[in-house]
Amino acid sequence: MTIGQGQYALLGAVVFAIGLYGVLARRHPLGVVMALGLLFAAPVITLAGFTNVTQNVQQLPLGGALSVMAIIATTCACSLGFALVVLLWRRSGRADVDALGDVEG
């Protein structure tokens, strides 16, 4: 079988679903942040698939550009997330999303 758009889209969807599940279900902030990374990964995968399958209308590597941008964005967002987690850990000594919610109390 050939790998076409559909397969890429499917894979991306699966990854996105996993990431969403992680965001909602993980209790540990680090896990949440990693799930966020997955969330970003999903569209990138799809994008990559599309770019190399479809013939670009404009003669510019716009898809690639978009994917690169997405990866950069993922990186800085996740780094910010990690920084926050560390900071929270240092302050409250607890690492649990629900518990963090309690801190607000």
Added chain:
Amino acid sequence: MAIYNAAWAIPLLPLLGALLSFGVESQRRAAQMCVVFSGLSFMVAAILLAVRATHASAGPFVSLVTFFSMLPPEGTIFTSQFQAQVGIQVDALSASFAAAIAFATLLVQAYALTAMRGEAGFRRFFWASSLLAVGTIGFVLSPNLFDSLIMWMGATAGLYLLVSLGWQRSDNALRAMRVMVVLTAGDIALTLGVLFSWIKFGAFSSLLAAPVGQTIADPFSFNVISQAVVSTTHGSVAGAGPRALAVMGIVFVVAALVRSAQFPFHLWLSDAAGAAIPVLALAAATVAPLGLFLLARVYPVLAHAPRVLPVLALVGAVSAVLTAAVGVTHRNVRSIAVCAVVSELGLGLAALGMGGYSPGLFIAFTSVLMSTLLILVIGNLIRVYRTDDIFEMGGAWPKVRATSTALGAWALLACGLGLSSYFALSAAFSGADPAGGRFSAPERGAVTVALVIAATLGALLAGRLLLTIAGGAVVRRRGFQHDRVADPEPGLRRPVWLALVAAVVAVVIGVPGLQFVFYGNRHQVIGFSVVAALVALLTLACGVGVAVLLYAPARRATARPWMAPWALRALEEGLYVEWVTQSAMQPLLVVASRVSSFDDQVTASLAASVGESADLAAGRVATLEKTRSARYLAGGLIVIAVLTLLSVLAATGHLWVHVA
């Protein structure tokens, strides 16, 4: 004539007096101020009356100022300019009544100067009575229905102020409220009549030529109404027919019945009887006759409305019978006086109803002065005997000579020599329908029977009052020095004398043979009818005789020194007087007591129950006014609003998402 413009002063002078009396600090000076101005207004009225009497046949003089006016644009509904005017109309009728009422007011105020000295509401009585005079005299002089309405309501307000004088006692306050409410019902009826006549005759009046000195023919004015009625009977007024006339007439009759305190509306007068004597005098003498006066003003409507007049006659006669019967059985002198006044007015209504325009007005006219006389007299008696119960008085002839003389004079006038019964009966016998023809025999018969009974009972009432009070010796009761009984001070006697003179003069003028010059160019004279005179004399005799037999101080020989006992005995045995009395008169008395008990039990309780039911309904409403129901209402409102909006949006196509 220019002098007629002086008629403006007749109602305005008392008003001026009332206003000026506020500026005076001493109570007595304020009172005298009011009295002086009432006197001035009476003088003007007398002069006008004299002038008018010399030009009896001249047309009425009218002078108007516009209160407010507007031109409604809807030609379909209001075809006439809406012009509300106040003013004066001087003709024989208004001149004579204005003089009489101004005189009565003057007398009562003069009487009150002494009678109410030292009472709480002294000052208030005088300015309030002056305001009442403004209302009553203004009503008499008013040229159109709108002005009449204003003055009529003003009289109501003044009467309320007067009756609520004794506010310290809460039952007095309650009385005042009841008077006010009952009279307000009459005011509403009159308002309806005014509106209805305007709606019906406005179009007609806009067709008429405007009188000199006016912009339009005022649809409210009385002569426009009479013209309109005449042409309505010819079917030449759009949208008005016999039915409209009948409705109008009934409304006016209701208003008049309320105002002249006919059965069962006599409640307000007997409520007013609870107040001070001058207040009662003003109410009975100057307010109650206005009902008849109103009917006289709108007489064309009644005359041409089908079947309204006979009904009016019957109602008047019956209420005269009932009230007279009530009066016969009462012990309270105030109530007896009220009943006498009301039955007198009832006779007048009956006369009006039987087409006797002049007789009815004659009765109303005389009743103004006779009522003043009667009530001032009983005021003196109450003052002397310190009681309201006629069976606790007695012996007035030897002790209280002047007052009992006046009472006797009144009794004579009232029991038939005042000609009221004669004129009522003559009207009934002639039974000339002003619309033409005569009333049907059953109607005339019924009215006649009722009138005969009423006249008899009236005579009986008068005789009973006189004999019980004047005859015999002073009743002894504890805590009352019966030997100190004497005539009251002159300040209370002079007004009585004046009233007596005026009443007699008024009656004498009415003796047949003299024209009713007071009643203007309307030369409708019912010829002297012998039958009526005889019947009237008969009723007089019956009434007085029964009164003598029943209430004369009993067979004490000493009572009649001028007749030997044996002669008396012979007379009685010869005439079977005992038998006649027992067999003939007892049933009548039984009926009378029945009626009075009916009055006590049914009429009073009817009024009470009306109040009760209003209170009950108020209770229901109060229970409904809980916040929960309010919440339901609010919620329902929201739902309705949203549903309305949704419906319109659905209908106007705003409810679906519009995809371009």
Added chain:
Amino acid sequence: MNLTPLWLALLPETSLVVAAAVSAIVSLALPQLRPGIHRWIACLGLVISLAACGLVLLSLRHVLSGVAITVSNGGFVVDSFALFIAILACVTALVTCLISDTAVRRIPSRMSAFYALVLVATAAAEAIAAQRDMVTFFIALTLLLVSLVALGALVKTDPRGGVSSFEHLVEGIVGTAAALYGLVLLYGVTGSTDLAAVARAAGAAPGAVALGVGLLLLGLCATLGIFPLRQWVGRVASSVPAGAAGFILAMSLIGGGAALARVTVSGFGPGVGIWRWLVPIIAAVALAHASLNALRETTISRLLAQLVSAQAAMLLLGLIAFTTGSRALPAYGMTAFLAALGVTAIATVAAFGVLAMLQVAGIGDAIGDLRGLAHRSAPAALMLTIAIATLAGVPPLAGFLSRVLLIASATDTHYGWLAIVAIASTLLTIIAAIRCVGLFYAEAGSEAPFTLGATPVISRVVAGAACLAGVVLVVLIQPLLAVATAGAGPLR
């Protein structure tokens, strides 16, 4: 067709970035300088940016299309809409800079970073308004999100600040990722990163387009702070110092609004039907959710957040009404949208500025703590009243007027049912606001009176002026509308 030189067109953004860089360098090179300097650097940058916008507008006087310059074949376009958003963002940031130093006074070491982030966020918002291409759009969106989250985390004084910005980050990233996913799907369908191309390809693969558009809109909801992804609004409002929280909410609102306008109106256009179904439904749900929540809030900051969110949802009414209305006239939805955006942004900053003063004065956050505020400090009560009333749309203030404009435009374009929902939610918000205000004035406050002296004069003056804007804009609504019409020009 480029009437404006490139440098001038780019000056608004660049000046902000440069100012941010300068203040960073200053803080590194000359740490002994008193930290207050950074505020003035930031203000300078903002003023320059404003001036640049003014210059571009000047060059735009006679251009009917309202497009000043287009670079990288449509990826980046400077038109009057972008300028409107830029001016609005700059004003918001300027006000924030002037009233927010109480928020950063306690962290002098991070002051430069704070202002740098403010500038960057402003620049990002302006960039969002200026893009018409997926790439730049995505960059600007992410930049806005990251800088705002960092801002929130920066001024934290207690764990709550961190937690709230973590929440913000999570929801924001979920939103951004969803948006990116949607963009990718659209790209896959159209094979182009030009958003305007989507309309052309809508017929080809309706399902994919629908999915992409839906994801994109849901993602932007997080930035706008309305229903599906709006937890962070309340959290940030209640736990970040008010001075900064106001800026975060306002700037996120501006950016999200600009992004939505660009993506939907000038990107998809009426050709893509799906979003014209989806946006009203989102708006209705978000309106109901926010206004119902506003009724049961117990802390003033969260109440303000709910009101802001409700107003943001209200903005969508203007968004959907941009073609011809029920009459032949063109619909004025975008005009109403931009005017309301301006009013809301200013009112948000003002409200949180007053809140910041109260926090500095040591007043608790619970609504109950504000009982009898009028006794204790009449000016504070007055300003807070005006701000809340403006946000809640209490007549006759500017918030109410903007709502009237939005509702009218929605009714005009056959969204009557949405207008009913909006009116109902206005009822709820008005009642909530009146309740709160009644508490200020009615209850006799037991606590001692206080003054706002702890806040510097300039902050008080600026906050008061910002509150007053809610009143002044009622009289001067016409200039605002004129500018908004000009800004909406290129979108139609």
Added chain:
Amino acid sequence: MSVILSAIVWTPTLFAVIALFLPERDEEERGRVRTIAVVGAGISFLVTTLFAVLGQIVLAAGGGLAGAYQENHAWFWNFLFRAYYDLTADGMTLPLLVVTTTVFGCAIFHSWKIHERVRLYVILVLLLETAVNGVLCSADFVLFAVFWGLLLVPMYLLIRVWGGPGARRASAWFAGFHTLSFVMIVATVAIIIVAAGNSSSAMTADLKTFSVAAETAGFWLSFAAFGIAMAIFPLHTWMVEAQSKASPGVAAILSGTMLMLGAYGMMRISLVVFPSAAHYYSFAITGLAVVGAFWGSIGAVRQDELRRFIAYMNVAQMSMVLLAIGAQTSVALVGAILLLAAHGFASAMLTLVSGAVEERTRTTSIRAMGGLVAQAPRLAGFWLVAAFSVIGFPALAGFTADFMVFAGSFPAHRIATVLVMASVIITTGGLLWVANRVFFGPPRDQFVRVPDVSFLDLTVLIPLVGAVLLFGIRAGAIVPVISNGVLEITTRIASG
């Protein structure tokens, strides 16, 4: 273009802003605040009366509505409709303006009886005056809605802050009902301008014809909205609560001007804009009027609280206005405007007198009072004057109003008119009954020390009495003015 209307509308606000910056630490400073407020309201009052008198002369001379006392500035136009800052005072407005400015002046004089938070009180009252005058003057739908909305917060605070026990709930009722009525007005305006596709929100512009459904919905929406403000029968609970719980001055404003605003709006918008619907549903309106007349007058009889009684009297009076609105003849509408003026003065008097009585007897229960004439005859006199005006006695403001209302309604709806007239009897009974229970009857010794009206009460009450007499005796001068204003409505109804 004259600024006289703007002066009437905005002078109170100006002085409110001045008062905002005055201190109120001690009694002297409070006195200063009150004086400033009195000056503000007084200027507005003087301008109004002079201007109303002038307008009377001009308009009655046949000037008509066109161009008379109009201020028209474009407000905003870069939108799908143009809105104007358009203030117009025609014959309908002028008498009501006199009433409002008078009542507000009295309310501010009444502030001398208030000793805590005087500044806030006068500021709110002045803002409220601006709002009320603005609603009366505005001739643009959006402007109307804006001024109407300006009523909400000040009245809410006035009721809640200075009200007695239970004022909290009353103010909540007020806020709920009036916010509802306000948003309904906004919806009505949306229907008028947008749904009908008008490109201008000026009231004077000739509106496009509505579809039947739009007409129906707009009419009923506006009817419900103004019905709330007017406190007609099913929607009167808020008024009863507020009237009985608010402080006397505020209650006087409430029953003197708020209800009037509702009726005014009903005439201005429900009748003028939706004439055919108003004509079509006139039977329903008169039915409501009849029910309300009896409900109010009967409900009043049982009340034990003095001001609840007055509230029900208001309901009865407003039902008479509603009867006129249902009749829609020019005579009836002129009478309705007169009745609004009369009711404004009379009910303000009743409220202030009852406030004075409560303040003296320290109770609100009618049962606990009695025999007050002995101590306070003047107070009783004021009560009786107001009561007679309500009953509609000649030479008082109520008479001409009632007569014209009945005269105008009778041809249109005979049965309803007769029924409402009958309800007047109950009203009479109720008013006099209360007079009996409160003022008459045996003097009670716990009230021996009760003083008669103070100088302050006189300053508040005498102008009202004067106004009642003036409107009663010189009705002829004011009627042509009002009919000038009413012509617009009747012509629209006749045409539509």
